[in-house]
Structure formats: C-alpha cells, structure tokens
Amino acid sequence: MSTYLEHPLLKPHTVEKRLFQMDLAASALKSSSLIVVPTGLGKTVIALMVLLARLDKGRVLFLAPTKPLVEQHAAFLRRVLKDEGEVTMMTGEMMPEKRKAAWEAARITVSTPQVIENDLLSRRIDLEDISLIIFDEAHRAVGNYAYVYIAERYAREGTNPLVLGITASPGSEKEKIAEICTNLSIENIQTRSEKDSDVAPFVHSKQIEWVKLTVPxxxxxxxxxxxxxxxxxxxxxxxxxxxxxxxxxxxxxxxxxxxxxxxxxxxxxxxxxxxxxxxxxxxxxxxxxxxxxxxxxxxxxxxxxxxxxxxxxxxxxxxxxxxxxxxxxxxxxxxxxxxxxLQVEHPKPAMVRKILTEQIEAKPESRIMVFTNYRDTASALIRFLKEDPKIKAVRFVGQSSRADDEGLSQKKQAEILQRFRAGEYNVLIATSVGEEGIDIPATDMVLFYEPVPSEIRSIQRKGRTGRARSGRVVVLMARGTRDEAYYWISDRKEKTMNKQMRTLSGQASQSPSSSSKDFLPRQLEITEDNPERQNRKGQESLVDWTEAYEERDKIYVDPRERGMARLLEGRGLEVTLKNLEVGDYVVSDRVAIERKTAQDFVASIIDPERNLFRQIADLARSYERPVLILEGRDLYSRQVSASSIQGALTSVAVDYGVPIIPTEDQEDTASVITMLAARERRAGHEPKLHGHKTARTLKEQQEYLISAIPSVGPSVARKLLRHFGSIEKVIAASKEELQEVDMVGPKIAERIRELVGVEYKG
Structure with a gap:
C-alpha cells in the first residue's frame, strides 16, 4: 500500500498519506466543517484533499489572512499539483483589472480576504460557481473581519456551496466558537489532539519548561x-x-x-x-x-x-x-x-542570553524563536544579545511604523525568514506577527519572554516548535507579577478549549442533542431535520435575492468606507467601491455625501492634512446637492473650544451651503444614505462621478511637511517657517537656533535634528 496520496491531479510521491487527515477530509466533504488540528499536523494537507474532491464541481477559493501565508499556500499547491498553472495568487499588490482577469481564468485562487471583499464590493467578481471556500486561521471569522462578509455572500450566491474552516485554536469561549460557526455557516466540527491514537505517531515530543525569576x-x-x-x-x-x-x-x-x-x-x-x-x-x-x-x-x-x-x-x-x-x-x-x-536590571534579559547560549552550545545548528509582546523589548534584546558572538539574533515585527520604530515590509519579513532558515540568523525575536502561520518547520526552541493570557496566542507560539523534530518550549515568569496570572489564565483557557472541542466534535457527528442545538448554528438543525426542504428554501431565497438585485438602488462608495459599504449592501443597495476624489459616497449625479464622526469632524478642523474646509469646498463645487453626515454625539469631548466647533458648523452650513444631517451611529447613517439613494433613483438621478480635489497651495505643502516631524504640530510648523523663511533653513538650523523659536524647547529641537541629521539605516 502506497504511503503517498494518489490522485490524477497530484504529482506522485509528494504528499504523505495519513489516515487521520483522510478521515477529517472525508467528514469535511459531507457538510461545511470546522477542522481543529494542532499546528504542524498538516491542516493544509486536509484542505488539499477536500480541494481535490471539489474541483470537478467548480472552482476553489483558498483564503489566508496575510500575504506571507497566501504565498506559502500557493507555493505548496504549485509544488504538489501536476499543473502549476491552475493556481492563481491574488494580493493587494495586483492591479484590480488584472485580478479580475486572473479570477476568471483560475481554477484555484489563493488570496487574502481583504482583496476578495474589495472585489466583491466593487462587483468585479462573484462567488456563484465557487464549489469550495477554505478559510485558513478560521478563528478570525468574528466581528467585522472580511471572512464574515465573504461567507455571507457565499451562502447567498453559491449554487453548490461548501465551507472548510481550519485552525489550531478557535478559542475557549463557547460564544466565540458559536459565532465562528454561525458566521461561516459551519454544520460540523471535527477535531484531533496530539494525544489521539491516530495522531500520536506523527507528533514530535515538546518539552515545556517554566523559569521563575525574582524582580529586584x-x-x-x-x-x-x-x-x-x-x-x-x-x-x-x-x-x-x-x-x-x-x-x-x-x-x-x-x-x-x-x-x-x-x-x-x-x-x-x-x-x-x-x-x-x-x-x-x-x-x-x-x-x-x-x-x-x-x-x-x-x-x-x-x-x-x-x-x-x-x-x-x-x-x-x-x-x-x-x-x-x-x-x-x-x-x-x-x-x-x-x-x-536605577543601578539594577530586570533578570529576564540575562536569563534569555543564558538559555540561548546553553541551547546553541548543546546544539550549534539550533533555530530559536523568542516571543515578546512589545517591540521595545525586542529591540532591547537585540542590543543586549549582541555581546555574545554565538547568538545571531534578528528582530521580526509587523509592518506598521511609528516615529521612533520602523516596521518591516512583507518583503523584508520574507527575507528575514529565509535568512533564518538558511542559518544566517539563529535567533528570531518576534512580536505577535510571528505567532500565526509562519512556515518555519525546523525551530528547535521557542522562548516566551512573558506568558500571554490568550489560549489562541499561546497555542500559536508553542506550535512554532516540535513540527519537524523534537522541540523545547521555555516560559519566563516573574514571581509575584501578572506573568503568573497570565500563565494560569492561558493554561485554564487551553484546557477548556480542548474539552469544548472534544464535546462539540462528538455532538456534531451525531443527531444534535438539546445541548448541541443550543450551541451549534441554527442551519445544522434544519439540515438534519429535512435536507430537501432546506435546499428548496435556500434556492427560493437565492431567487428572491436575485430578483431584488436587479431593482437595487446604486451607490459609489470610497474604499476607505468599506465597513459602511457592507451595511449599505445589506440594506439592498448595489454598492460599487471606487476611489473618490470628492466625498465618501456618490448617490447620484447631483448628490454626494461626506461622512464624519464627531471626533473626525473636530480632528479635521485642527489637522491641516485633513482640512475640513477644503473637503467641503470641493464637495460644494462638484455636486449640486452636497450633504455632510455628522455621526455621533461626542462633538465637544476634545480640547477644542465649543465656539470653534460651532463656528465650523456654521461655516459649513452658511458659507458653503452644505446641509448637515446628524446621525446617532453607523446603523443610523446607513439608514439615511439608503433613503437618499432611494429618493434620487425615484427622481430619475443615477450615480455619476465628477469633481476633483483642490491641490494644496505651496504654503500648505510647506507647513504640512514640517508639521509631519514628530512633536511638531501645525502651529509650531508655522512659527518655524516664519522664523527661518524656508524648509531648507529649518532643516539646516542647529539645535540652539531652533530653540530661538517660540514653543520650540530642547526636546522638540532634538527631535528635529535627530530626524534630519541621523544616518538612514534602511
């Protein structure tokens, strides 16, 4: 009997056959399922089996939350499938029109959910002929995450839908698991643990150690x-x-x-x-x-x-x-x-160095991941560990940057991981970005700089080792601090999760008991009660929705308002995402809407980049019936005088002639926009884009450039430019010369000199 999977579309001898994976895949083909399997036990292979079985029924969409994960899954599929051309990868870097063409040509599309959500809202794609959607890291399918919207559209549009959610850790809270299942239309939960007899042969030992330290x-x-x-x-x-x-x-x-x-x-x-x-x-x-x-x-x-x-x-x-x-x-x-x-240090940095040194001396080829919650700690550890030549450490953080801490682009992240695999670095000091979905099969040790109170994050961290060979997990805990509390919270939640998943896996495979009916999504009860009736009901709903679709009011929505776009579509509007130069929503050839929360409104009064009056002037100049929607009541909660806010409101209404419609919240705003769209359609007005932003004056550009320096706001920027006369002279000024300007003290002067004088280390 072959030890590899055999299939007409698979390259021979590429995917090892494991019976527990085949059992889970077979179960997932019967109904939409959530598969919960520990990290390193081949969730992607289970997805591959289901994918292969569904390809003859239609195309497949494989979703993953980050671009590196998308690249990882696409590379795996191309490596094991005979025809690599059947796999198309889509990320935000691909132009929309190219994505549309790629979508239409592909049998298997691997993508981030944000791209699919954007293209669905922009009506470039639909999900009608998709036979399977795979949601990797399915525990993200809560709240407003893009998975939720995509699953809802799929349930509405798919002619033969099947959903597969895969995750190592859905969480311990019953309500959250229920929300994931409801949001993804899950009917069946299947799980395996490392202790199951059919899984145990493939599990590498994982030694877990706790190191308690005393804080000075x-x-x-x-x-x-x-x-x-x-x-x-x-x-x-x-x-x-x-x-x-x-x-x-x-x-x-x-x-x-x-x-x-x-x-x-x-x-x-x-x-x-x-x-x-x-x-x-x-x-x-x-x-x-x-x-x-x-x-x-x-x-x-x-x-x-x-x-x-x-x-x-x-x-x-x-x-x-x-x-x-x-x-x-x-x-x-x-x-x-x-x-x-202070003359003493926290004991953790020294203990990290000791543990790393001992591991590398005992096993020179080791690859080690150190997890910490904070970037500052990661940076401090890098500097501290430089003293040991055996430790070749690199920082691994997310993409976002702040004034004193530059993030890593996805390209840079991929480069660091490759150099880590190759051995140029042997220690990866990572924040939460390293917890989920990184393909590093040969990590020998994971060190927690601190415990985390989340069972999901703890499981993800521990899952970075013990995948291809035996691994070691070390957790540092400071005695008498929240470290100890966080550890026990995480431990309790993880045990609760495992118990919940065993219970639910058993319930979902049987006729639902009263307790499972209380927990699992409503559609499971209907499906098992009368599958034919449920199918007819779904078809009738699809017909009703299709008929309604033809009559829907139309609206253009700026991509920055994606959350509102979902609400509007849910209220029956035909939404098209479009980059709008003027306004946030275009309802007709004469009505465009600028939407601001109360806090946004106040911020746009004082922030030159968001210049409220330029936005309102562009709106009033471009559309016959402009509207400002002001959302929320906390208009006077910031350090801006009431008279300034009232003056701005008066100017918008009187000087620019733009009516202001107050709303309570997003739902209220969606109702107002829906009503405006309906009125315009009845009046015979269709959406039409026109108008352009007014370019910044040279003076505004100069002020904006200087105000972008950390600790320098618009007022200080104007004072600096008036004093020195040009940007060039501001940048050339010494620290002492800068302090001659009103409101510029030693710290602001130092920040300016640091920004313009320190060597760039890109």
Missing part, C-alpha cells in the same frame, strides 16, 4: 509608586459614579477596556460632562496600567522608552492630554527619576 526590589518599588498614581485615578473614577459597580484598583486590562467601551457607547447616546471626564481619566488609567506591566514583566529599557514616549506626547501640542496630566503628577515624576537612577 528597586524595580518593584517603582512599580508600587506607579500603582499609587493608578489608585488615585481609580478613586477619581469612582467619585464620578459612572460605573455600575465600584472599580477595583486590581481590575484587569480586559475589565478596564470593557468599561472604556461602555463609556464611549454612553457618550454617543447621551453626552454629559461626567462621562467625558471619565473617558479622559480612563485613558490615564490604561497608560499607567501599561507602565506597571512593563515594570513587572519587561525590563528597565522598555519601561524607560515608554516613559520617554509619554513625555514626548505630553510636550507635543497635538499629543495626548492623558500623557500631559500623567507627566504633571509629582509621584509619577519621582518614579521616572528613580528609574533613571
């Missing part, structure tokens, strides 16, 4: 000082009486974020001074909480960098008011001074 008293004293400031702010919150229960100073970050969401929602419904003050104080609380976490679990350098960042925000005119108030607190300033004078 001096650093804990700094933590205690920050906690005193935190307790003061919590007391201020409790005195406001804005929370239904008294807030405990030991509240978790999750609880604080929940309170923040509640307050923000309350502010939108009914603005009052206490709520806005509470939101402001809570912003301070979250910053202080973060400082405490860094002091306990990260190290002195990471905490010092954070203090410097808070200080930079405090002195910047466009910076955080919360940071400013924290920096004005005498207790906090004393904690900052104590940190600067």
């Amino acid at each position: 008293k001096e650093l804990l004293d700094i933590r205690t000082a920050i906690e005193e400031v935190l307790r003061d702010r919590i007391d201020d919150l409790n005195r406001l009486g804005i929370s239904p229960v008294k807030i405990d100073p030991r509240a978790t970050k999750k609880e604080l974020l929940g309170l923040q969401a509640m307050l923000m929602s309350s502010a939108k419904r009914q603005a009052n001074q206490a709520t806005f003050k509470g939101i402001s104080i809570l912003a301070e609380v979250l910053k202080l909480y973060h400082a405490i976490e860094l002091a306990e679990t990260q190290g002195t350098e990471a905490l010092l960098k954070y203090f410097q960042r808070l200080q930079g925000e405090a002195i910047s005119r466009s910076g955080s008011k919360a940071s400013r108030r924290i920096m004005e607190d005498s207790k906090f300033r004393q904690a900052m001074q104590a940190l600067e004078d």
Whole structure:
C-alpha cells in the first residue's frame, strides 16, 4: 500500500498519506466543517484533499489572512499539483483589472480576504460557481473581519456551496466558537489532539519548561509608586459614579477596556460632562496600567522608552492630554527619576542570553524563536544579545511604523525568514506577527519572554516548535507579577478549549442533542431535520435575492468606507467601491455625501492634512446637492473650544451651503444614505462621478511637511517657517537656533535634528 496520496491531479510521491487527515477530509466533504488540528499536523494537507474532491464541481477559493501565508499556500499547491498553472495568487499588490482577469481564468485562487471583499464590493467578481471556500486561521471569522462578509455572500450566491474552516485554536469561549460557526455557516466540527491514537505517531515530543525569576526590589518599588498614581485615578473614577459597580484598583486590562467601551457607547447616546471626564481619566488609567506591566514583566529599557514616549506626547501640542496630566503628577515624576537612577536590571534579559547560549552550545545548528509582546523589548534584546558572538539574533515585527520604530515590509519579513532558515540568523525575536502561520518547520526552541493570557496566542507560539523534530518550549515568569496570572489564565483557557472541542466534535457527528442545538448554528438543525426542504428554501431565497438585485438602488462608495459599504449592501443597495476624489459616497449625479464622526469632524478642523474646509469646498463645487453626515454625539469631548466647533458648523452650513444631517451611529447613517439613494433613483438621478480635489497651495505643502516631524504640530510648523523663511533653513538650523523659536524647547529641537541629521539605516 502506497504511503503517498494518489490522485490524477497530484504529482506522485509528494504528499504523505495519513489516515487521520483522510478521515477529517472525508467528514469535511459531507457538510461545511470546522477542522481543529494542532499546528504542524498538516491542516493544509486536509484542505488539499477536500480541494481535490471539489474541483470537478467548480472552482476553489483558498483564503489566508496575510500575504506571507497566501504565498506559502500557493507555493505548496504549485509544488504538489501536476499543473502549476491552475493556481492563481491574488494580493493587494495586483492591479484590480488584472485580478479580475486572473479570477476568471483560475481554477484555484489563493488570496487574502481583504482583496476578495474589495472585489466583491466593487462587483468585479462573484462567488456563484465557487464549489469550495477554505478559510485558513478560521478563528478570525468574528466581528467585522472580511471572512464574515465573504461567507455571507457565499451562502447567498453559491449554487453548490461548501465551507472548510481550519485552525489550531478557535478559542475557549463557547460564544466565540458559536459565532465562528454561525458566521461561516459551519454544520460540523471535527477535531484531533496530539494525544489521539491516530495522531500520536506523527507528533514530535515538546518539552515545556517554566523559569521563575525574582524582580529586584528597586524595580518593584517603582512599580508600587506607579500603582499609587493608578489608585488615585481609580478613586477619581469612582467619585464620578459612572460605573455600575465600584472599580477595583486590581481590575484587569480586559475589565478596564470593557468599561472604556461602555463609556464611549454612553457618550454617543447621551453626552454629559461626567462621562467625558471619565473617558479622559480612563485613558490615564490604561497608560499607567501599561507602565506597571512593563515594570513587572519587561525590563528597565522598555519601561524607560515608554516613559520617554509619554513625555514626548505630553510636550507635543497635538499629543495626548492623558500623557500631559500623567507627566504633571509629582509621584509619577519621582518614579521616572528613580528609574533613571536605577543601578539594577530586570533578570529576564540575562536569563534569555543564558538559555540561548546553553541551547546553541548543546546544539550549534539550533533555530530559536523568542516571543515578546512589545517591540521595545525586542529591540532591547537585540542590543543586549549582541555581546555574545554565538547568538545571531534578528528582530521580526509587523509592518506598521511609528516615529521612533520602523516596521518591516512583507518583503523584508520574507527575507528575514529565509535568512533564518538558511542559518544566517539563529535567533528570531518576534512580536505577535510571528505567532500565526509562519512556515518555519525546523525551530528547535521557542522562548516566551512573558506568558500571554490568550489560549489562541499561546497555542500559536508553542506550535512554532516540535513540527519537524523534537522541540523545547521555555516560559519566563516573574514571581509575584501578572506573568503568573497570565500563565494560569492561558493554561485554564487551553484546557477548556480542548474539552469544548472534544464535546462539540462528538455532538456534531451525531443527531444534535438539546445541548448541541443550543450551541451549534441554527442551519445544522434544519439540515438534519429535512435536507430537501432546506435546499428548496435556500434556492427560493437565492431567487428572491436575485430578483431584488436587479431593482437595487446604486451607490459609489470610497474604499476607505468599506465597513459602511457592507451595511449599505445589506440594506439592498448595489454598492460599487471606487476611489473618490470628492466625498465618501456618490448617490447620484447631483448628490454626494461626506461622512464624519464627531471626533473626525473636530480632528479635521485642527489637522491641516485633513482640512475640513477644503473637503467641503470641493464637495460644494462638484455636486449640486452636497450633504455632510455628522455621526455621533461626542462633538465637544476634545480640547477644542465649543465656539470653534460651532463656528465650523456654521461655516459649513452658511458659507458653503452644505446641509448637515446628524446621525446617532453607523446603523443610523446607513439608514439615511439608503433613503437618499432611494429618493434620487425615484427622481430619475443615477450615480455619476465628477469633481476633483483642490491641490494644496505651496504654503500648505510647506507647513504640512514640517508639521509631519514628530512633536511638531501645525502651529509650531508655522512659527518655524516664519522664523527661518524656508524648509531648507529649518532643516539646516542647529539645535540652539531652533530653540530661538517660540514653543520650540530642547526636546522638540532634538527631535528635529535627530530626524534630519541621523544616518538612514534602511
């Protein structure tokens, strides 16, 4: 009997045959399924088997959340299929018209979900003849993630739909698993663990170690000082009486974020001074909480960098008011001074070096991943580990950049991974970007710089080792800190998840019991009750929707408003995504809409880049009936005077003649836009794009360029340009000359000189 899969479309001797994978694939072909299998046990091979079985029924769409994962899956399919040309890869880098042509020609399309969502909303593609959609990392199918929209469209459009969701960790919360299943129209859950008899032969041993460390008293004293400031702010919150229960100073970050969401929602419904003050104080609380976490679990350098960042925000005119108030607190300033004078270090960096050195000396060809939650810690570790010539470490972070921390492009990420595989680097120090879906089969050890309270992230981290050979997992924990709490939270959640998945896998393979009916999506009950009736119902719904589609009101929506585009389509509008030079929505040849949340409106008054009045002027000049939708009630929650905001509103309505329609929230906004579209269609007006943005004046371009420097806002930029006369002279000025300008102190001057004078290390 062959030990490899045999299929007319497969190259011989390329894919090893494993019975548990075949069993899971067979189950997935019977109904839309969620397959939960530990990392490294061939989820992609299971997807391949289902894909091969469905190709004769139509085309296949394989979705993965990131471009590197898309490239990885496409490369695998091309490697094992006889005809590589059957596989097409689509990412945002491909031009829309090329994507449309590629989609029409492909039998197997591998893509990021954002690209597919964009092309569906732009009506470049449809899902009618797709016989299978594979959702990799299916645990992402919650909230507003693109998977949810694509699955909903597929259920509506597909003539013979089948969904396969694959993940190593759907989460421990019953409600979240239910949401994933509902969102993807999952009818069946199948799972395997490393302990199952048919899986065990393919599992490599994974040694898990916990290293407990003692944080120096001096650093804990700094933590205690920050906690005193935190307790003061919590007391201020409790005195406001804005929370239904008294807030405990030991509240978790999750609880604080929940309170923040509640307050923000309350502010939108009914603005009052206490709520806005509470939101402001809570912003301070979250910053202080973060400082405490860094002091306990990260190290002195990471905490010092954070203090410097808070200080930079405090002195910047466009910076955080919360940071400013924290920096004005005498207790906090004393904690900052104590940190600067500190002569001891957090024990974690030294322990990392010790563990890495021992691993490399024992096994010189080792590949090691170090995970940390924070970029500052990753950077600090890189500098610290340079002292050991055996350790060739590289930082692996995401794409986003900030003033003092440049991200990595996907091309650079791929290059680093290749050099890591080749041995040019033997240690990869990664943030969360390294947790999910990286193809590094030969990692010998994973080191957690800190535990994480998420079972999904913990499983993903541990799954980076023990794939192709035995592996080692080391978790650092600082005694008496949230490290220990996070570890036990994650451990408990992981055990709960495994128990849930075993239970649900058994339920989904039988007639649903009362408990499974309460849990699994509603369509499972209908399908098992009467499959023919369910099929007829689906066909009738599709016919009804198709007929309605022909009569739908049309609208152009800017791609930046993708979330609203989904809502509008759900309300029956025929949405086309289009880059709009003027406005956010074009309803007809005469009506265009600019939508701003209350906070956006205030920000666009003071931000020269977002210049409210230029946007409104372009709208009024280009369309006969322009409209501004102002969404939300928290218009006066920022540090902008009420008279300035009222003056801007008056100018929009009177000077530019643009009516302002207030709305409560996104749903309310969608209702207003839908009504406008219906009115325009009844009046015989079809959507038509026209108008162009007004170009910035030279003066505005100069101000914008200087204001883009960190800590330099529009006001300071204007003062600098008036003083020196040109951008060239501002850049050439010395630190002392810069400080001659009003509002420019030593720190701003230093930031300017650092930006223009430090060598570029690209």
